[in-house]
Amino acid sequence: MSNIAARLINWQEQHGRHHLPWQGTHDPYAIWLSEIMLQQTQVGTVIPYYQRFLRYFPDIPSLSQAPLDDILSLWSGLGYYSRARHLYQAACIIVRDYHGTFPKERELIQQLPGIGRSTAAAIMVFAYGHRSAILDGNVKRVFSRYFGIDGYPGKKKVQDQLWLKAEESLPNGNSKKCHQVYTQALMDLGATICTRHRPQCHDCPLRSDCVAFKEKRTDQLPTAKPRVSLPKKETIFLILLKQKKILLEKRPDTGIWGGLWCLPEIHLEEDIGAYCTQHFKTEVRPLFNFPPLNHTFTHFKLRIHPRLLRITSQIDTQQEGKIWIEPDEALDKAIPTPVRKLIKQYVHSDNSINNTESV
DNA sequence: AAGTCGGGGAC
DNA sequence: GTCCCAGACTT
Known part of the structure; x- marks a missing residue:
């Protein structure tokens, strides 16, 4: 087990988030819905939408039978509305091709509309305890600082480096919980400690090896997006x-x-x-x-x-x-x-x- | 590789 | 005001 993984897992038990609405379940549908809503959207914004959506559509069959307009109305205000459309399309595919049961194979999951590499990995980890690397905004920030990776993460070259680090840093343990706690730890650290502004490095379990901390460059990493004035x-x-x-x-x-x-x-x-x-x-x-x-x-x-x-x-x-x-x-x-x-x-x-x- | 797709939280 | 958030898809 790599050094970073062990420290993250230990930190998570003590200081991580344990009471988010999508934690405490292994229902792939509930996990999937949370991961879609959380794309480019902060946790606090998602929570009320998530709870209301699950009350109206508690499972995949109910979602697949709903009018798209009803689904969009529950999404109203959340933004990125193609997420709701893809969610609906995927629910129909799951009912038609998989008898309404969410698939368990990585290739099948990632083929569903709206599910890319990172979201597929997150579902695999939290629903099935699979060993798989995610790379969201939080993780990009943690790894770009910890490994001192320069360059805007939107660039493919930088993103490829970050994916490599994400894969290399996975724990080698063979328990499902190990991978779930590790993945949650990465996101929690990014959300609560390794924040964009004024990170709480004195509480960070990774500070002894963190390049950005060592070189006092946490305010320069990750590299900000090149500025453009909006038309x-x-x-x-x-x-x-x-x-x-x-x-x-x-x-x-x-x-x-x-x-x-x-x-x-x-x-x-x-x-x-x-x-x-x-x-x-x-x-x-x-x-x-x-x-x-x-x-x-x-x-x-x-x-x-x-x-x-x-x-x-x-x-x-x-x-x-x-x-x-x-x-x-x-x-x-x-x-x-x-x-x-x-x-x-x-x-x-x-x-x-x-x-x-x-x- | 760059552009498209929302809205709000935090500063 | 700015920057970014549990990114994916299209061109």
């Missing part, structure tokens, strides 16, 4: 009122907010009246312009101009992917966070707005 975009969101209902449109399955319900979006230079006539077969009357709402994505910044309008002709067109819905009900659907913010803002300002219809 700025602007757009208009329409809050179209028909009586007390608003219009939502379903977005395409691919692209930003794929498959989610959204307020109608038009370009800044586009004529709202003409657009509504063409797409919604209705005349509109402007009521109010809400202040712009800023929203930052991974790769661009979006400035949303929300415009409240009332429709003034009643040619009701039932169109695919469009629904008129009460604002309160809209909040239960699969909507992205800025849309949720806007609808809440509208609900709270409803009275004052409707008293100014002379605009």
Whole structure:
């Protein structure tokens, strides 16, 4: 057993996290769900989503039989919505090809949509006690500091080095618990001790051999992502009122907010009246312009101009992917966070707005 | 190898 | 404001 593994395992028993909702189970489905939700998402953010999701869909068959729209609504606000779509697709594959039982072979697990090398390894370890290396954000930070690996971990060359260290550092013990405790220890150390800012090196079980600690370079490792100024975009969101209902449109399955319900979006230079006539077969009357709402994505910044309008002709067109819905009900659907913010803002300002219809 | 895909926590 | 988080997928 390598030096680092023994110290991590000993540390974990005393100082690790032992009461997270997905610990204490070996149900592959529960483990799998947690690993998907935790991709690029912090533990504290995931917990309420995870518990609610498991109440609605306690097993793979129930998930595979659900409408995708229901799954997305439970995912609403969590982000990276392709995770929910892949989860659903994988559940259907497991029911169809594996009789609803989560596969046990590494190749089969990693072939499922949404499960890459690290997630497959984590499931193997926590569900089956397999000996397998993970490499998430926490582990990249711990190893890049401990072994003094320079370079942005997003680069393939750096990532390959880190994977190598992750494999080499695995414990050689043959008990299932040994591999589970070790893997949990790596993540717990990264989350609680070897943090991005001001790591608690005086409490770290690895400090005696840590290159970054020895050279006082913990603030330089791992190498930060090269900075890029995000492009700025602007757009208009329409809050179209028909009586007390608003219009939502379903977005395409691919692209930003794929498959989610959204307020109608038009370009800044586009004529709202003409657009509504063409797409919604209705005349509109402007009521109010809400202040712009800023929203930052991974790769661009979006400035949303929300415009409240009332429709003034009643040619009701039932169109695919469009629904008129009460604002309160809209909040239960699969909507992205800025849309949720806007609808809440509208609900709270409803009275004052409707008293100014002379605009 | 680089770009796409959310939202929020922590600073 | 910035950076990053139990990454995977597409091009």
